[in-house]
Amino acid sequence: MAERISHTRLGDGQTLPPPRQQSGFLLALRQSFFNGWVSSIITLALLTMLAMTLPGLWSWAISDAIWSTQDSSVCRAASGACWAVIGEKHRVILFGTYPYDEHWRGALVVALVTGLAVLSAIPRFWSSALFVFWGLTTVLVTILMFGGVFGLPYVGTNKWGGLPLTMIVFMTSVVLGLPLAVVLALGRRSHMPVIRAVCVGIIEVVRGLPLISVLFMMIIILPLFLPTDLTIDKLLRALIGMVIFFAAYAAEVVRGGLQAIPTGQYDAAKALGLSYWPAMIKIILPQALRIVIPALMNDIIRAFKNTTFVSIIGIFDVLGATKASMRDVDWVRYSTEAYIFVALLFFVYCFAMSRYSQFIEKRLDSERER
Amino acid sequence: MTQALVQIDNLQKWYGDFHALRDVTLHVGAGEKVVICGPSGSGKSSLVRCINHLEPFQGGSINVAGVALKPTGTAIRDIRTLSSMVFQQFNLFPHLSVLDNLTLGPIYAMRKTADEAKAHAMQLLDRVRVADQADKYPGQLSGGQQQRVAIARALITDPQLLLFDEPTSSLDPEMVHEVLDVMIDLAQEGVTMVVVTHEMGFARAVGDLVVFMDAGEIVESAPPEQFFSAPASDRTQQFLAKLDLSV
Ligand SMILES: Nc1ncnc2c1ncn2[C@@H]1O[C@H](COP(=O)(O)OP(=O)(O)O)[C@@H](O)[C@H]1O
Numbered sequence: 164m165a166e167r168i169s170h171t172r173l174g175d176g177q178t179l180p181p182p183r184q185q186s187g188f189l190l191a192l193r194q195s196f197f198n199g200w201v202s203s204i205i206t207l208a209l210l211t212m213l214a215m216t217l218p219g220l221w222s223w224a225i226s227d228a229i230w231s232t233q234d235s236s237v238c239r240a241a242s243g244a245c246w247a248v249i250g251e252k253h254r255v256i257l258f259g260t261y262p263y264d265e266h267w268r269g270a271l272v273v274a275l276v277t278g279l280a281v282l283s284a285i286p287r288f289w290s291s292a293l294f295v296f297w298g299l300t301t302v303l304v305t306i307l308m309f310g311g312v313f314g315l316p317y318v319g320t321n322k323w324g325g326l327p328l329t330m331i332v333f334m335t336s337v338v339l340g341l342p343l344a345v346v347l348a349l350g351r352r353s354h355m356p357v358i359r360a361v362c363v364g365i366i367e368v369v370r371g372l373p374l375i376s377v378l379f380m381m382i383i384i385l386p387l388f389l390p391t392d393l394t395i396d397k398l399l400r401a402l403i404g405m406v407i408f409f410a411a412y413a414a415e416v417v418r419g420g421l422q423a424i425p426t427g428q429y430d431a432a433k434a435l436g437l438s439y440w441p442a443m444i445k446i447i448l449p450q451a452l453r454i455v456i457p458a459l460m461n462d463i464i465r466a467f468k469n470t471t472f473v474s475i476i477g478i479f480d481v482l483g484a485t486k487a488s489m490r491d492v493d494w495v496r497y498s499t500e501a502y503i504f505v506a507l508l509f510f511v512y513c514f515a516m517s518r519y520s521q522f523i524e525k526r527l528d529s530e531r532e533r
Numbered sequence: 534m535t536q537a538l539v540q541i542d543n544l545q546k547w548y549g550d551f552h553a554l555r556d557v558t559l560h561v562g563a564g565e566k567v568v569i570c571g572p573s574g575s576g577k578s579s580l581v582r583c584i585n586h587l588e589p590f591q592g593g594s595i596n597v598a599g600v601a602l603k604p605t606g607t608a609i610r611d612i613r614t615l616s617s618m619v620f621q622q623f624n625l626f627p628h629l630s631v632l633d634n635l636t637l638g639p640i641y642a643m644r645k646t647a648d649e650a651k652a653h654a655m656q657l658l659d660r661v662r663v664a665d666q667a668d669k670y671p672g673q674l675s676g677g678q679q680q681r682v683a684i685a686r687a688l689i690t691d692p693q694l695l696l697f698d699e700p701t702s703s704l705d706p707e708m709v710h711e712v713l714d715v716m717i718d719l720a721q722e723g724v725t726m727v728v729v730t731h732e733m734g735f736a737r738a739v740g741d742l743v744v745f746m747d748a749g750e751i752v753e754s755a756p757p758e759q760f761f762s763a764p765a766s767d768r769t770q771q772f773l774a775k776l777d778l779s780v
Pocket residue numbers: 548551553571572573574575576577578579580
């Protein structure tokens with residue numbers, strides 16, 4: 164008879180301490196930067212490059228730089244960067260051609276919009292009250308920018324510019340563009356052929372065009388279709404273009420979310436007797452939008468950078484205003500410094516949004532696991 | 534002659550070219566329980582979905598409590614108080630609490646006040662024995678609990694007819710009974726039920742009529758004793774033989 168090989172030994176139930184883990188700064192350093200020879204070579208190459216560029220950068224940007232002066236010849240005498248140009252020109256960069264004495268109004272607009280955007284981003288504050296606040300802010304921003312009431316001098320949109328204008332273009336694109344995107348996405352899935360065709364048409368045409376040509380169409384072609392005595396403000400026309408452009412892209416993102424919702428959810432909604440809009444608003448959209456928030460954040464960040472395109476049709480966003488401010492012959496040599504300043508401004512906003520989108524993605528993931 | 538609560542006559546349904554329901558005639562009396570069984574793809578879901586107005590149909594007629602359903606599947610709300618449905622995959626709304634899952638229909642489809650809806654919902658959750666889970670989200674509940682919530686949600690419109698489409702098929706075995714018990718309670722309270730299921734114990738306990746479907750048609754129907762002891766058709770016998778193996 165063959166001997167049985169399968170056997171076991173009963174456990175003795177001891178609790179053992181976990182194995183000691185190596186740690187420490189040097190070990191971490193070695194693992195991150197000198198983990199094998201490829202990694203070591205890359206690290207050394209990068210260190211050499213830094214060693215070659217950093218000293219020059221340091222002396223240009225820091226040690227030889229002029230930080231403040233009202234006299235551009237001081238800068239010309241120095242070999243480093245002329246950061247003084249920002250101190251000299253920051254009002255024009257930030258507010259464009261908006262009347263100098265009224266700049267506080269623009270600053271207030273930027274503070275209001277940024278503050279409320281930050282509040283709206285915090286999940287704890289998510290409630291319908293936010294809609295009321297956004298409504299109020301819109302009214303406030305309109306009053307502040309236009310004036311003409313409460314003793315504020317009137318300022319036409321042709322004088323608007325700089326960061327407040329960038330904010331207005333960005334917020335309008337997103338705040339009006341998102342609902343339009345939802346409508347377009349729902350329309351694209353509609354059972355009614357006419358509605359579907361119109362929505363598909365808008366989405367595909369706009370996605371097939373560069374933003375610049377959408378803006379030019381709004382400025383040049385739109386008036387050809389309208390009665391001659393009806394002139395629409397140039398900024399308003401640009402805003403319409405920006406909203407439609409944002410919505411066309413976001414609509415495809417939203418559609419992806421709608422497709423991810425199981426048909427059982429539609430069945431259950433129907434079985435409860437909910438008609439189309441209540442079913443969409445209460446059941447389908449909350450789930451679909453939650454899925455696509457990270458993807459939408461991408462579009463939203465892009466919308467912020469897309470605001471710079473309006474300068475092409477003669478509306479001075481913060482980048483356009485910077486360019487205009489550099490027409491001053493005394494300072495034109497230092498436009499690099501001015502553009503670096505604007506680039507930092509954009510980076511701060513975009514980086515914040517990017518980090519936020521990572522945060523919200525993690526949060527939504529953990530919610531889904533619940 | 535007393536009218537049946539559900540009268541399906543010569544029902545025909547196609548998915549494109551595929552003839553899914555072939556001349557189905559089925560009458561269900563008020564308070565009676567009909568159990569539908571049959572192999573996968575035989576058209577059981579299609580039939581109950583047609584009764585619940587979730588699918589259009591192309592021939593014949595469906596009357597529920599004297600109301601003729603439109604073949605196109607429009608005017609859903611009119612029949613909402615007539616029938617309700619419990620799905621195989623529960624189809625609870627994952628982003629809403631258990632309580633909100635129940636109150637949504639009454640508030641948005643039946644124009645009840647939030648307080649009314651909530652009181653009714655709590656009463657129903659108590660009836661299916663999950664009242665203590667009212668504030669949780671569906672994802673935090675076991676499958677058996679979720680399906681019982683789904684049953685409560687189906688009851689909230691005070692339907693005259695309850696439809697079940699394989700309510701225990703996606704449950705772990707140890708949870709099948711808690712759901713069947715709730716269904717048996719409902720049956721004994723006199724609710725009219727059409728139940729697609731392969732739980733033959735349920736059919737024996739409360740069924741008035743067992744219907745066997747195959748390839749889109751009703752092959753056999755009989756009271757449970759007769760259906761199980763002396764199935765008439767070969768196809769039924771084969772089907773039952775396979776069921777006995779797997780149970
Ligand atoms: N939406 C649909 N489109 C096309 N074919 C379908 C659809 N739903 C069901 N069918 C087909 O109809 C037949 C019956 O399906 P169903 O009613 O779900 O059967 P059962 O519930 O008995 O398994 C199957 O062959 C299935 O493939």
